Amino acid sequence: MxxxxxxxxxxxxxxxxxxxxxxxxxxxxxxxxxxxxxxxxxxxxxxxxxxxxxxxxxxxxxxxxxxxxxxxxxxxxAPAPPKAYTPGGEGVEIEGVETYENETQHVEGAVEYEQSPPTGGPHNAVWLNCGIYDQQVPNENAVHSLEHGAVWVTYDPAEVSGDELSTLEAQLPSTYVVLSPYEGLDAPIAVTNWNHQLKVDSAEDERIGEFFEEYWRSADVPEPNAACTGALDAPGKRN
CATH class of the missing domain: 1.20.5 (Single alpha-helices involved in coiled-coils or other helix-helix interfaces)
Known part of the structure; x- marks a missing residue:
C-alpha cells in the first residue's frame, strides 16, 4: 500500500x-x-x-x-582714553598757581632746588622720558622734561592711592606728562610746569584740568616742542 x-x-x-x-x-x-x-x-x-x-x-x-x-x-x-588738551594757553589765571623764576643750565650731579618739587633751574643734560612711574624719579632729569614743555604731576603716596590715584591718572594726556610719587610732599598732589606750580588736596580738583589747559606744552618754556622720549627711563616706569 x-x-x-x-x-x-x-x-x-x-x-x-x-x-x-x-x-x-x-x-x-x-x-x-x-x-x-x-x-x-x-x-x-x-x-x-x-x-x-x-x-x-x-x-x-x-x-x-x-x-x-x-x-x-x-x-x-576699559581704561578711559587719555585727556586731550590744547598746547599752550591764553594767559588764564588759575587760583592757587604759584609762579617762579628759574634759570636753565645743564649741570652734573645733584642739585639743591628752592621749590619742592622743583619748578625749574639747573638740571641734568639728559631729560626724563615722559610717562607714568611707580617710583620717585630724579629731580634733575624731570626738570629737563619741564624745560621741554612737559607737565610733572607728583603725589604723596601716603595720601594718594587706589581710586584717588586712578582719578588722577584719568586726567592725564597721552604725551608730555610725567606722573610719579614724591616723598615729603607738603600737599597730596602737586602739578608743575616750568616756573609754575599748583598744589591741591584732591584728584577731583577741577583746577588740575585747568592747569593742563593753560600750561601743557606751553611755548613759554626754554625749549618748547623738544622731545619727551628717547632719553632716560627711570626705575618704576609703567608706560
Whole structure:
C-alpha cells in the first residue's frame, strides 16, 4: 500500500513554532507590522534630530550671551582714553598757581632746588622720558622734561592711592606728562610746569584740568616742542 503524502495543513502544523506564527500572519498584517516599525524608527530619528537642534540652540544662545557679556565688560572696564588738551594757553589765571623764576643750565650731579618739587633751574643734560612711574624719579632729569614743555604731576603716596590715584591718572594726556610719587610732599598732589606750580588736596580738583589747559606744552618754556622720549627711563616706569 502506497503512503499518502502530507497535506499543506499537515506541513503548517509541523516545524518551528516561530515560523508557523509568521506564516499565519496575513500579507496585510505583515505590511502593517512593517509600517509600524518604519513609523517607530522615523519618530525615533525625528526625536533625535529635535534633541540635536535643541542642544545646538542652547549652545548658540549661551555663546551669544558670553560674547555680549565680554563686549559689555570690555566697554565698562576699559581704561578711559587719555585727556586731550590744547598746547599752550591764553594767559588764564588759575587760583592757587604759584609762579617762579628759574634759570636753565645743564649741570652734573645733584642739585639743591628752592621749590619742592622743583619748578625749574639747573638740571641734568639728559631729560626724563615722559610717562607714568611707580617710583620717585630724579629731580634733575624731570626738570629737563619741564624745560621741554612737559607737565610733572607728583603725589604723596601716603595720601594718594587706589581710586584717588586712578582719578588722577584719568586726567592725564597721552604725551608730555610725567606722573610719579614724591616723598615729603607738603600737599597730596602737586602739578608743575616750568616756573609754575599748583598744589591741591584732591584728584577731583577741577583746577588740575585747568592747569593742563593753560600750561601743557606751553611755548613759554626754554625749549618748547623738544622731545619727551628717547632719553632716560627711570626705575618704576609703567608706560
Amino acid at each position: 502506497t503512503p499518502t503524502p502530507p497535506s499543506p495543513a499537515d506541513k503548517r502544523a509541523s516545524g518551528n513554532p516561530a515560523k508557523q506564527a509568521e506564516i499565519a500572519l496575513t500579507v496585510k498584517q505583515q505590511r502593517e507590522q512593517k509600517r509600524q516599525e518604519k513609523l517607530a524608527e522615523y519618530q525615533k530619528q525625528l526625536a533625535k534630530r529635535r534633541r540635536s537642534k535643541l542642544v545646538w540652540w542652547v549652545v548658540g544662545v549661551t555663546a551669544a550671551v558670553v560674547i555680549i557679556g565680554l563686549i559689555v565688560a570690555s566697554i565698562v572696564f
